[in-house]
Amino acid sequence: xxxxxFQQHFDDKIDSDNTxxxxxxxxxxxxxxxxxxxxxxxxxxxxxxLPEGNWISRAPTLRRKAVLMxxxxxxxxxxxxLYSAAETLGISRDEMYNQLHTGKAKYSSIFxxxxxTWADMGAVGWLVDGAAIMNQVPLCRTSYGPYARAMxxxxxxxxxxxxxxxEIMLTLAKGTxxxxxxxxxxxxxxxxxxxxxxxxxxxxxxxxxxxxxWRIKRLTNDELRQKFVDVTVEQAKVLGLDMPxxxxxxxxxxxxxxxxxxxxxxxxxxxxxxxxxxxxRLEARRSAWEKGQWVRDAATAYAGKRAARKAAAVETKxx
Ligand code: BYC
Numbered sequence: 001x002x003x004x005x006f007q008q009h010f011d012d013k014i015d016s017d018n019t020x021x022x023x024x025x026x027x028x029x030x031x032x033x034x035x036x037x038x039x040x041x042x043x044x045x046x047x048x049x050l051p052e053g054n055w056i057s058r059a060p061t062l063r064r065k066a067v068l069m070x071x072x073x074x075x076x077x078x079x080x081x082l083y084s085a086a087e088t089l090g091i092s093r094d095e096m097y098n099q100l101h102t103g104k105a106k107y108s109s110i111f112x113x114x115x116x117t118w119a120d121m122g123a124v125g126w127l128v129d130g131a132a133i134m135n136q137v138p139l140c141r142t143s144y145g146p147y148a149r150a151m152x153x154x155x156x157x158x159x160x161x162x163x164x165x166x167e168i169m170l171t172l173a174k175g176t177x178x179x180x181x182x183x184x185x186x187x188x189x190x191x192x193x194x195x196x197x198x199x200x201x202x203x204x205x206x207x208x209x210x211x212x213x214w215r216i217k218r219l220t221n222d223e224l225r226q227k228f229v230d231v232t233v234e235q236a237k238v239l240g241l242d243m244p245x246x247x248x249x250x251x252x253x254x255x256x257x258x259x260x261x262x263x264x265x266x267x268x269x270x271x272x273x274x275x276x277x278x279x280x281r282l283e284a285r286r287s288a289w290e291k292g293q294w295v296r297d298a299a300t301a302y303a304g305k306r307a308a309r310k311a312a313a314v315e316t317k318x319x
Contacts (some may be wrong), residue, residue, distance in 0.1 A: 033210060048107075050116065055068060100282075112277045119169070119179075130162045133162055144216065170239060222239045231289060
């Protein structure tokens with residue numbers, strides 16, 4: 001096939017809603033965009049373990065501890081599926097880790113905020129995982145096959161995560177006065193950063209146009225953010241909590257809630273590395289990587305020994 005027909009074949013597949021697979025020809029920019037998004041998504045899952053991991057030893061009951069531990073472990077699994085999906089595009093895992101550890105790669109802004117009280121475990125599950133599902137359900141139909149397939153399982157697990165967060169919030173919101181205040185305080189602190197998770201407004205999102213054209217993104221940042229606001233307002237009513245936005249109002253004409261201005265300078269500041277916990281998060285990842293060197297060495301040595309044993313057994317059999 002000529003270069004033109006490769007491109008034509010790719011465009012036809014995208015237009016007819018077929019998936020692109022690892023061995024298919026794809027334009028360089030499509031590959032680069034996917035590597036960027038999938039690896040950043042993977043980093044977010046792994047860094048996202050830290051704010052919640054902070055509460056495993058302090059969860060109020062054994063049941064809460066077991067559930068939180070399972071949730072954090074799921075996030076590690078999500079990171080691994082996503083790193084594997086990105087590897088199919090020709091980048092190595094070491095290179096991705098290196099991009100994270102040197103601050104070259106981004107990860108979701110949301111994980112640079114601190115988890116101050118137990119209610120934050122409720123708010124993170126309800127809002128952060130809720131925002132994640134809103135963004136990730138359309139990614140189950142993203143045009144790159146390995147990414148789309150990874151997303152199916154991730155979304156099933158995220159849905160459980162969102163419910164466990166909502167259930168923590170419900171327990172606190174229906175509990176004592178102090179518990180209700182804790183739930184409201186966590187809601188107030190996590191609401192705006194959760195809206196920022198969807199990324200900059202469409203008019204300032206350099207990647208959206210291409211990603212929508214290639215069907216990597218099925219919906220834009222603003223469309224997803226609006227959907228999230230619309231469903232979350234109704235959930236807050238069930239909790240009996242106040243929306244932390246005095247400008248929030250149902251717009252009959254649009255059939256959506258209008259909401260207040262997002263603090264975009266804060267978002268860009270966090271993305272640039274200056275959020276409340278950026279340094280702490282990167283330091284934790286770097287330190288885990290360095291302290292884990294002996295495990296990687298041992299695993300490599302063990303794999304080497306097994307391979308040598310297997311080769312010797314084959315030789316003996318052949319002799
Ligand atoms: N934080 O052109 P745009 C989870 C960057 S994990 C930081 O709109 P795009 C969970 C963006 O990368 C949730 N940076 O970009 C885990 C771009 O910079 P570069 C993570 C952000 O890619 C554990 C620039 O801003 N989910 O849920 O078209 C526990 C311009 O943006 C952010 C995913 O990663 C941000 N919030 O759209 C619990 C989903 N937003 O790369 C929960 C997959 C934007 O050009 N990713 N930037 O230097 C996506 O859907 C898209 O990448 C985004 C951004 C919607 C996030």
